[in-house]
Amino acid sequence: MTYSITRAAVVGGGYMGGGIAAEIAGAGIPCVLIDVDAATARARVEQLREETAAMRADGRLTVVRAAAVEACLTAGTDIAADVPGCDFVLEAVPESLPLKAATLAAISAAAAPSAVLASNTSTIPISELSAHVDRPERFLGCHWMNPSRIVPGVEIVPTGDTAAEAVAAAEDFHTAIGKRPTRVGDVPGFVANRLQHALFAEALRLVDEGVASPGVVDEVTRSSFGYRLAAFGPFEVADMAGLDVYRACLATEQEAYGERFASTSLLDEAVVRGHLGLKSGHGLTPLAEKDPAEVARVRNAYFHGLSALLASVEGLEDLRTAAPHPGEDRT
Template identity: 65%
Template sequence: MTGSITRAAVVGGGYMGGGIAATIAGAGVPCVLIDIDAATSQRRVGELLAESRDWVDKGLLDAAEAEVVAENLIAGVSIDESLAGVGFIIEAVPEVLELKHSTLARVSAAAHPQAIIASNTSTLPIGTLAESVTGPERFLGCHWMNPSRLIPGVEIIPSDRTVESATATATDFHRQVGKRPTTISDVPAFIANRLQHALFAEALKLVDEGVATPEVVDEVSRNSFGYRLAAFGPFEVADMAGLDVYQACLQTESGAYGDRFASTPLLEERVDAGDLGLKSGNGITPLASHDPQRVSAIRNQYFRGLTALLDSIEGLEDLRSTPADSVPTTAKDDTSA
């Protein structure tokens, strides 16, 4: 289960699966896209190649990369017939446990015994999915983000039965195709969705309690703390602000809203030790040990650059209001997390 992957496959050609397959193909790795039948697989490959050409026209993709996608994206016939020589297989069928179980059982029966099998699940525990896999030691999760061709992060989730070599190969493979993989623990919803869904749950409460409208919640989110999150994670932000400041905020909020805003031993122990973040030279993250002036300069450069980027995107602000000629339509299945 080691070495460079020279041929991959994606089972499930929907919005996420198709994007994953196109990304792999665009990195120069032959990738077989397998859908419910050969005709559907062929149609999806055609759609993805058309999307690539459209992206070239819009400046989102180099023409050379679109050619690489066309050279390496292959329409599969079936799970049973199309996995020969494949070293890495990603299951990307809809988030239905029974469907994933049946698909993974078929995939693991047809795949080479040394092929690594991964599920692109958003929330389902990998240990549960592993129950249907022949050779669960080679199975893990790889949670790509939507849109899969553009967002770099991928969560790599081994179960307690996954061998280290499979995790290492999965990590190397995702780097090989241009992603930024992070290995995490196997818990429901993993890290990305647990965080973003916690935010969404709190946003729902704000609306249901009459505090704000959805539009106001979105406006505040994207124009304040959301501005930071592409460059700095929540712990880095806390280290910049001051862990004692965050501790005081949580005390007020937990008093008003209950235990969902309670502090934890991690924060309490750091504050008690005088490790307050950037202002003390020690905190939770390595950022706290850097020169505060340098951190401030880099942060400010990022904010100015982000503002200029957002201002340059034509039509972005138009999305904040309903078009005058709006006609209800059914959107594509592009809602995977």
């Protein structure tokens, strides 16, 4: 039987937890927000209600969703009082192992045995946290992305102990509230942050080596490969560019920068078999098997749409213009 989530709690109502609680409530599921104390939770819920009204006024939220936030989002008192009646409890306190361990232990002690418990940790392996809950079979990672009220992706991270039913419940729940859950393995940083942080670590090295300033790294990223990433993932991009091309590029970079740029057997074997991506009709993703003209048409439609969108977003360029420091005379 499918596990039904009819009442949820989010513990830690900060930047992420507040938005997550509002999203759950916006889908019509009663959600209680718990923070360090009742007054903090009340203030945060009030702020989320104001944010919801502003989003509604801007046309970025439907009347139904805004009304659901109003009706379903409440401020809690504490874990012991509010967690027992919930089927799903998400921990979203700051990224500190001891703090998360203590919070999860308190949640676990208060929760019904059948409740699904989750952590929104960005990088801590879920198996390290699962030692602090009584029922590891009901515990997993549910990693939302920032800003949580808009970005659809949620990484679902089971451990070796998580029961299949709890994983299915978390996936069904996130789908039902309008998110795009994706199951991934339990490693530090999971998939999203391991990729993001690899990019950031390399960006730091480029600046450190004097190759480019932070502003130049950002501009190159935005104006080149960053353009693609909302529509095409790295494997699809490689299939479009040519897997032999990517392998040759990696070989040059491996020679210069070492093992972190090494190819793997997945890419090597594809190239040896002549599976070079779109140009050979076989690659690492279904996109490689599509009609190249159709891929180009869809890709270009997306690029043109993105160009128009970027040009239409008011204030975007202002974010990149250095503002005078308070008291600084720029006249």
